[in-house]
Amino acid sequence: MVTVTIWNEFRHEREDEAAAAVYPDGIHNTIADGLADHDGADHDIHTATLEEPDHGLTEDVLTETDVLLWWGHEAHDEVDDAVVDRVHERVLEGMGLIVLHSGHYSKPFKRLMGTTCSLQYREDGATERLWVVDPGHPITDGLDESFELPQTEMYGEPFDVPEPDRLVFVSWFEGGEVFRSGCCYRRGSGRIFYFRPGHETYPIYEHDTVQQVLRNAVDWASPTDGSPRTFGERA
Amino acid sequence: MVTVTIWNEFRHEREDEAAAAVYPDGIHNTIADGLADHDGADHDIHTATLEEPDHGLTEDVLTETDVLLWWGHEAHDEVDDAVVDRVHERVLEGMGLIVLHSGHYSKPFKRLMGTTCSLQYREDGATERLWVVDPGHPITDGLDESFELPQTEMYGEPFDVPEPDRLVFVSWFEGGEVFRSGCCYRRGSGRIFYFRPGHETYPIYEHDTVQQVLRNAVDWASPTDGSPRTFGERA
Amino acid sequence: MVTVTIWNEFRHEREDEAAAAVYPDGIHNTIADGLADHDGADHDIHTATLEEPDHGLTEDVLTETDVLLWWGHEAHDEVDDAVVDRVHERVLEGMGLIVLHSGHYSKPFKRLMGTTCSLQYREDGATERLWVVDPGHPITDGLDESFELPQTEMYGEPFDVPEPDRLVFVSWFEGGEVFRSGCCYRRGSGRIFYFRPGHETYPIYEHDTVQQVLRNAVDWASPTDGSPRTFGERA
Amino acid sequence: MVTVTIWNEFRHEREDEAAAAVYPDGIHNTIADGLADHDGADHDIHTATLEEPDHGLTEDVLTETDVLLWWGHEAHDEVDDAVVDRVHERVLEGMGLIVLHSGHYSKPFKRLMGTTCSLQYREDGATERLWVVDPGHPITDGLDESFELPQTEMYGEPFDVPEPDRLVFVSWFEGGEVFRSGCCYRRGSGRIFYFRPGHETYPIYEHDTVQQVLRNAVDWASPTDGSPRTFGERA
Numbered sequence: 001m002v003t004v005t006i007w008n009e010f011r012h013e014r015e016d017e018a019a020a021a022v023y024p025d026g027i028h029n030t031i032a033d034g035l036a037d038h039d040g041a042d043h044d045i046h047t048a049t050l051e052e053p054d055h056g057l058t059e060d061v062l063t064e065t066d067v068l069l070w071w072g073h074e075a076h077d078e079v080d081d082a083v084v085d086r087v088h089e090r091v092l093e094g095m096g097l098i099v100l101h102s103g104h105y106s107k108p109f110k111r112l113m114g115t116t117c118s119l120q121y122r123e124d125g126a127t128e129r130l131w132v133v134d135p136g137h138p139i140t141d142g143l144d145e146s147f148e149l150p151q152t153e154m155y156g157e158p159f160d161v162p163e164p165d166r167l168v169f170v171s172w173f174e175g176g177e178v179f180r181s182g183c184c185y186r187r188g189s190g191r192i193f194y195f196r197p198g199h200e201t202y203p204i205y206e207h208d209t210v211q212q213v214l215r216n217a218v219d220w221a222s223p224t225d226g227s228p229r230t231f232g233e234r235a
Numbered sequence: 236m237v238t239v240t241i242w243n244e245f246r247h248e249r250e251d252e253a254a255a256a257v258y259p260d261g262i263h264n265t266i267a268d269g270l271a272d273h274d275g276a277d278h279d280i281h282t283a284t285l286e287e288p289d290h291g292l293t294e295d296v297l298t299e300t301d302v303l304l305w306w307g308h309e310a311h312d313e314v315d316d317a318v319v320d321r322v323h324e325r326v327l328e329g330m331g332l333i334v335l336h337s338g339h340y341s342k343p344f345k346r347l348m349g350t351t352c353s354l355q356y357r358e359d360g361a362t363e364r365l366w367v368v369d370p371g372h373p374i375t376d377g378l379d380e381s382f383e384l385p386q387t388e389m390y391g392e393p394f395d396v397p398e399p400d401r402l403v404f405v406s407w408f409e410g411g412e413v414f415r416s417g418c419c420y421r422r423g424s425g426r427i428f429y430f431r432p433g434h435e436t437y438p439i440y441e442h443d444t445v446q447q448v449l450r451n452a453v454d455w456a457s458p459t460d461g462s463p464r465t466f467g468e469r470a
Numbered sequence: 471m472v473t474v475t476i477w478n479e480f481r482h483e484r485e486d487e488a489a490a491a492v493y494p495d496g497i498h499n500t501i502a503d504g505l506a507d508h509d510g511a512d513h514d515i516h517t518a519t520l521e522e523p524d525h526g527l528t529e530d531v532l533t534e535t536d537v538l539l540w541w542g543h544e545a546h547d548e549v550d551d552a553v554v555d556r557v558h559e560r561v562l563e564g565m566g567l568i569v570l571h572s573g574h575y576s577k578p579f580k581r582l583m584g585t586t587c588s589l590q591y592r593e594d595g596a597t598e599r600l601w602v603v604d605p606g607h608p609i610t611d612g613l614d615e616s617f618e619l620p621q622t623e624m625y626g627e628p629f630d631v632p633e634p635d636r637l638v639f640v641s642w643f644e645g646g647e648v649f650r651s652g653c654c655y656r657r658g659s660g661r662i663f664y665f666r667p668g669h670e671t672y673p674i675y676e677h678d679t680v681q682q683v684l685r686n687a688v689d690w691a692s693p694t695d696g697s698p699r700t701f702g703e704r705a
Numbered sequence: 706m707v708t709v710t711i712w713n714e715f716r717h718e719r720e721d722e723a724a725a726a727v728y729p730d731g732i733h734n735t736i737a738d739g740l741a742d743h744d745g746a747d748h749d750i751h752t753a754t755l756e757e758p759d760h761g762l763t764e765d766v767l768t769e770t771d772v773l774l775w776w777g778h779e780a781h782d783e784v785d786d787a788v789v790d791r792v793h794e795r796v797l798e799g800m801g802l803i804v805l806h807s808g809h810y811s812k813p814f815k816r817l818m819g820t821t822c823s824l825q826y827r828e829d830g831a832t833e834r835l836w837v838v839d840p841g842h843p844i845t846d847g848l849d850e851s852f853e854l855p856q857t858e859m860y861g862e863p864f865d866v867p868e869p870d871r872l873v874f875v876s877w878f879e880g881g882e883v884f885r886s887g888c889c890y891r892r893g894s895g896r897i898f899y900f901r902p903g904h905e906t907y908p909i910y911e912h913d914t915v916q917q918v919l920r921n922a923v924d925w926a927s928p929t930d931g932s933p934r935t936f937g938e939r940a
Contacts, residue, residue, distance in 0.1 A: 092865070112819040114819040118937075131628075132627070135462045137459070140461050142462070144463065145465055156939060157603045158605050158935070158936070162892060165868065166633060172643075178640045186868065187820050228379065229370050231824060232825060234827045327585060349582040353701035354701060355702060357703065366861070366863075368885065380863070391836070393701070393837065397632065397655075415875070464628060465628070607929070613932040615935050695847060
């Protein structure tokens with residue numbers, strides 16, 4: 001049983017009509033439904049949002065969390081640095097982290113990558129096709145060779161991140177751009193997956209294949225026991 | 236349930252007294268005992284040797300095998316190229332491959348690496364200490380920060396292999412050398428793990444931690460479903 | 471001064487009218503012009519072709535060569551294994567190798583990669599746009615963020631190669647596909663660059679930016695002195 | 706001509722007798738002598754220290770610097786965050802960064818790595834032998850297969866850094882430990898090299914091979930032109 005915490009900024013859906021129409025209960029709850037709604041899924045699912053005390057990410061919550069998903073966009077700066085420290089520390093200890101779409105600019109992701117995580121974008125609602133470039137990767141279990149999202153915000157290269165340990169998806173955009181849309185990293189003992197799709201005004205997280213990818217990614221990012229991370233002076 | 240095939244050249248143990256004394260039933264059977272002898276291990280274990288028809292690695296055997304372990308030393312050249320082709324193809328399709336000690340010079344490993352796989356060595360029976368350099372890796376589950384083998388053949392750098400995807404162990408040798416002793420690769424959909432310890436005249440494969448590493452490596456190298464490996468002309 | 475040998479199968483241009491129209495002197499000579507025609511380029515340029523004795527790649531030629539470019543397509547199987555052995559050995563010793571377009575299926579590249587190097591393709595003469603995904607790489611010196619080839623043969627993912635050490639270009643194709651079009655590897659002491667563009671019936675190698683990439687790649691792939699590759703028994 | 710800035714905390718050498726005895730003019734000046742003292746070296750060398758205004762790392766200085774070397778130990782926390790921001794930004798833009806010994810805990814290195822950069826240590830003055838594990842790397846130009854430092858502080862694994870892009874050196878320590886002592890990274894357009902040797906009370910930076918490594922590393926880390934790092938909204 002994998003304990004999952006889905007973190008959402010949860011602001012667009014309460015303040016913007018277009019977002020509220022797509023995600024009336026918040027992006028986090030749509031993602032939660034997608035993780036739960038599957039035979040064989042073995043996920044204990046929780047949610048947390050910006051407005052809660054400690055943004056819902058107390059020491060206890062993080063200690064219990066095996067995999068944290070992160071969606072944020074307009075309020076990255078409002079995330080408290082003490083909470084970022086805690087998330088960062090837990091990832092290094094082994095907690096999985098799945099960073100979604102505009103979360104590329106979130107504090108935890110930038111802290112872990114060490115780069116600006118900048119990119120190019122265009123909000124044009126055109127088609128995206130994601131190609132599997134690593135068909136042996138567990139995050140691709142059960143997928144076809146590619147899948148399409150009929151309307152998305154475009155993200156284009158260059159994407160200022162370290163070279164991924166494994167590149168799983170590359171996106172093709174109708175407007176002429178490409179993007180490394182599925183990037184795997186290890187930092188400390190933690191597994192990190194950046195997954196591009198998702199926007200507050202398109203129903204991306206209701207898409208069957210996107211949900212499949214997130215279920216696979218949660219399983220892939222779950223901690224293993226490993227061996228001791230012992231530092232400091234030796235006798 | 237993971238189906239494991241342990242391949243052994245099985246010649247030293249039948250021709251050399253020192254080897255026969257350590258491994259009277261052959262290295263493959265000692266490894267088999269180590270994989271089986273553990274609560275929670277879920278391995279269906281088979282063995283195959285050089286002298287069998289097709290070296291015991293028929294089309295059917297390989298199709299059924301999830302993870303293949305490979306030990307060879309003095310008879311690398313006697314391994315039939317048709318069998319090597321078959322092993323190579325199965326690894327690219329997803330079969331795991333664990334290459335042991337002098338197997339660094341085996342045909343399947345050299346074919347998959349694309350390099351000479353050469354190294355330095357000294358058969359002096361001195362102490363080796365293996366350090367975990369990637370404590371978050373599943374192959375290190377349950378291990379301490381290091382472990383010792385009291386008597387080994389030394390392997391020293393440079394080791395002419397491609398940069399590993401993940402470097403898990405580095406060995407320290409009493410005589411003053413170091414070696415990248417646990418190297419992970421992906422080729423096609425297959426996971427490959429090279430593990431240095433092991434020699435025909437030292438009881439390395441009876442060592443508890445070595446057995447633990449092999450159990451972990453078998454689980455790590457097991458195939459995942461992934462997505463289609465479709466090649467050729469597109470409409 | 472970098473000594474460059476451009477190897478070309480040189481068959482389409484002599485047997486096929488469409489290819490002869492685009493490359494009347496052979497692809498190798500067009501590439502040679504592109505490497506030479508530049509202020510500041512410091513390349514001593516040679517060519518070699520399949521029909522020459524030893525395919526023009528004698529021991530002496532290879533010993534003198536710093537960087538070898540390779541174009542082949544319909545006659546991969548006619549390349550002698552002894553020559554492949556020699557090329558392979560020289561790459562491990564430090565010779566650079568730049569593999570072009572359909573050279574993905576050449577014997578030297580498959581030998582060095584250890585995988586099938588398969589891919590998807592469609593010969594439709596549609597537009598390709600190459601995006602720089604690694605703007606800090608010397609192979610991108612002087613390039614814009616992307617460049618277009620108006621008519622190309624499409625290559626699509628999955629591309630069955632090991633994860634590149636550095637991924638430099640990703641292609642967008644008009645027909646909806648993507649491809650990792652610029653892939654860097656190290657094998658032994660040698661630098662290898664796979665560069666996708668190029669086809670016998672499109673004037674790809676006359677394109678200014680393609681020529682710039684090849685000049686950059688030759689400089690990047692040039693050998694360095696390094697330290698000794700010493701293998702075998704140690705005292 | 707490569708413009709080099711050597712940054713030193715410069716505190717031990719002014720406050721501690723043992724350090725002053727080894728480095729009377731400061732570690733930075735000994736390193737500067739080593740970079741300069743060589744036929745063919747083409748380095749314009751500057752130094753900067755903690756006590757200077759802006760720690761000697763003004764906007765102008767950093768803009769002019771091609772490669773920055775960093776030595777710090779007891780005063781990491783006194784380095785101003787605004788200067789760290791500036792160094793970080795310049796590395797992503799292409800400035801090379803060479804981090805020395807206890808600089809593993811410096812703010813710029815931790816910011817770029819995204820991990821704790823922790824390790825094990827023992828100040829016992831025993832022997833270290835560094836092995837070249839990547840003999841084709843330009844940082845190893847002119848080196849033997851290994852070299853010894855008769856007295857060093859030991860650093861042991863695990864070293865909590867991301868998997869290096871290229872691992873160049875592995876250290877063997879008399880006391881039984883190993884360490885990944887030469888680690889190459891790219892972040893943004895910048896090249897980063899962590900090099901373990903060096904301590905304030907041993908004359909490490911007067912060692913011929915250490916000086917050779919630093920000269921090689923400066924050349925390797927020098928910026929290339931690359932292509933534009935353009936981010937933000939696209940038309």
